[in-house]
Amino acid sequence: MPVALRGEDAEGVHQVRVCAGRLAAWLALGRRRILWDDLSWLRRILGPVRDLDVLISAHRSAPWLPALEREHRERRRELVAALRDRGGRFAGLVAALRVSRPIEAERARAGLEHLRRRLARAGEELEGDADLEALHRVRRRLRRLRYGSEWLGERRGDLEELQQAFGDLNDLAIAHRRLVASGIAPEGDPARAKIESGLAERRAAALEAWSRLGAGVARA
Amino acid sequence: MIVELYVVRHAVAEPAGPGQDDAARPLTADGAREFARAVAGLATLGVRLDLLLHSPALRAVETAELLVPLLERDGETRVTPSLARAPSPELLLEIARGRVALVGHEPWLGELALSLCLGWDPAGGGDGRPIALGKGSVAWLSGEPRAGAMSLRALWPSRALRAVGKRAR
Numbered sequence: 001m002p003v004a005l006r007g008e009d010a011e012g013v014h015q016v017r018v019c020a021g022r023l024a025a026w027l028a029l030g031r032r033r034i035l036w037d038d039l040s041w042l043r044r045i046l047g048p049v050r051d052l053d054v055l056i057s058a059h060r061s062a063p064w065l066p067a068l069e070r071e072h073r074e075r076r077r078e079l080v081a082a083l084r085d086r087g088g089r090f091a092g093l094v095a096a097l098r099v100s101r102p103i104e105a106e107r108a109r110a111g112l113e114h115l116r117r118r119l120a121r122a123g124e125e126l127e128g129d130a131d132l133e134a135l136h137r138v139r140r141r142l143r144r145l146r147y148g149s150e151w152l153g154e155r156r157g158d159l160e161e162l163q164q165a166f167g168d169l170n171d172l173a174i175a176h177r178r179l180v181a182s183g184i185a186p187e188g189d190p191a192r193a194k195i196e197s198g199l200a201e202r203r204a205a206a207l208e209a210w211s212r213l214g215a216g217v218a219r220a
Numbered sequence: 221m222i223v224e225l226y227v228v229r230h231a232v233a234e235p236a237g238p239g240q241d242d243a244a245r246p247l248t249a250d251g252a253r254e255f256a257r258a259v260a261g262l263a264t265l266g267v268r269l270d271l272l273l274h275s276p277a278l279r280a281v282e283t284a285e286l287l288v289p290l291l292e293r294d295g296e297t298r299v300t301p302s303l304a305r306a307p308s309p310e311l312l313l314e315i316a317r318g319r320v321a322l323v324g325h326e327p328w329l330g331e332l333a334l335s336l337c338l339g340w341d342p343a344g345g346g347d348g349r350p351i352a353l354g355k356g357s358v359a360w361l362s363g364e365p366r367a368g369a370m371s372l373r374a375l376w377p378s379r380a381l382r383a384v385g386k387r388a389r
Contacts (some may be wrong), residue, residue: 033279033288034274037297087310092299095276099244 001044005083007076010053018044023097025147029111032104038093045082048075051174058175059191108152115145120218126210132173135206139166145217158213164211169202225336225361225370226267226321227329228287229353231255231378233279244305255286255356258378260385262290262358268281270295270318275303275325284323307332317367327352333359333388349381354378 003012024039032128052072059065083090103111119141125134146159175195185192226361232251236242247255269291274284284297291297298343302311311332315322322329333351334340353359356378363370 031289032285034272034285034297035299038299041298066230088300092276092304095243095304096278096281096299096303099241099251099276099278100281101278166341 001083005080007080010050010057013046013049013053013079017043017050017170020046021143022151025115025144026103026145028115029108029148029151031107031111031114032103035093035096035100038089038096041089041122044082045075045079049079051178055169055175056176062185062189062191064179065190067184068178087191105152110150112145112152115141115148116218119145122213123218125216126207126214130207132193135166135169135203136173138210139163139170142166142217156217157218162209164215165202165206169199169206172202193202200201221317223315223317223365224319225365225372226269226319227333227359227361228283228286228321228323229326229329229357230275230277230279230283230323231258231286231356233355237264245277245378247282251356252282254378255283256336257355257385258262258358259286259289259363261376261381262385264384264387265381267360268292268319271315271320272297273300273320274298274323275302275384276301277304277325280288280304280323280325284321284347285327287321288324293308297324298328303328307335312363312365329359333361333372334372335367336361336363336365337368337372341367351375356381365382 001012001016003009004016006012013080018040019037024036025038027033027036034126050089052068052075056068056072057067059068059118081090085091119138122134122137122141126138142159146156148165149156149159176199180192180195185195231247233245233247233252236245240381266302267290269287272284272287272291272295274280274297280303282298289299298314300311300314302308302314303322306328313324322332329350330353331340333353337351349371351359353375354377358373358374358381359375360374361370362373
């Protein structure tokens with residue numbers, strides 16, 4: 001948290017976001033609804049700062065960098081204000097998590113099985129010509145199943161590999177949305193060409209990883 | 221904007237153990253069971269929620285979790301420290317839409333209800349008494365969420381809600 005608040009190292013925001021994702025997976029293991037929306041809210045205000053950290057770092061010499069940096073400063077201001085507000089939602093979330101009861105092992109195992117089934121259902125949509133939204137759905141459920149497994153002390157290489165492949169696709173999809181779809185990077189911009197050709201490659205890589213490993217992670 | 225407000229006192233909780241943080245007190249098993257039956261009574265009465273606000277204390281979190289079946293599909297839950305202290309203008313700003321439940325603690329919920337219905341200010345002295353809410357009980361208010369602008373539609377003790385839920389089965 002102090003690193004995220006100081007803003008000198010992008011890793012701070014990234015780690016808080018990962019932590020929020022892990023806590024959401026923990027709630028999912030216990031089939032708990034309360035605090036879920038608060039963690040989603042936290043990820044929503046961390047996300048744009050993280051995305052912009054990554055884009056700014058990758059395109060330091062781009063002519064449109066100042067526009068991204070302006071947005072980054074604004075989003076960071078909003079984020080820091082929310083994290084520092086002692087009477088606000090983040091303070092309430094931390095206070096509630098601090099006193100939360102552990103989830104019983106049996107319930108957590110049942111919760112993990114539920115996460116696996118949800119991933120399997122999302123994976124069925126990848127047959128044929130899956131759109132980006134279907135791929136994102138699988139990515140989110142992969143993340144939850146992986147984090148849920150790790151809460152139960154299970155580390156799975158296949159889940160990590162799949163999450164990496166789908167995460168790489170997501171990173172480029174975000175870059176596309178922010179730079180290409182928004183019009184910031186015009187036609188002919190080298191970054192734009194690289195993103196557009198990269199999207200197809202990463203999509204293929206994610207689908208290949210799923211065809212190789214998906215049956216294994218989706219099976220009980 | 222007209223809001224249907226359900227002011228809910230948390231269900232029966234364990235007493236604090238020696239040195240235990242008051243905020244860490246969980247519901248008793250009976251308290252949780254009884255409140256789940258009270259929620260069935262609220263469902264029978266047609267209560268649905270768009271927004272569920274709750275204090276961060278464990279007994280409020282666990283009470284709120286039991287109210288989740290009343291939440292609309294696109295409903296939202298939100299933790300707010302404003303429900304762990306005396307009523308404030310900040311709390312009223314959070315009561316944004318439609319059908320809202322507040323899960324918190326006495327005497328603050330009673331003070332809030334009296335302020336919203338009669339404009340009573342707990343800091344202003346006088347001989348006003350807050351509306352007393354038993355554990356697991358619900359006060360239903362309707363109107364604009366500002367001092368003196370809401371009406372008390374019903375005060376449902378937990379026992380009555382359990383009876384309504386039982387009769388419906």
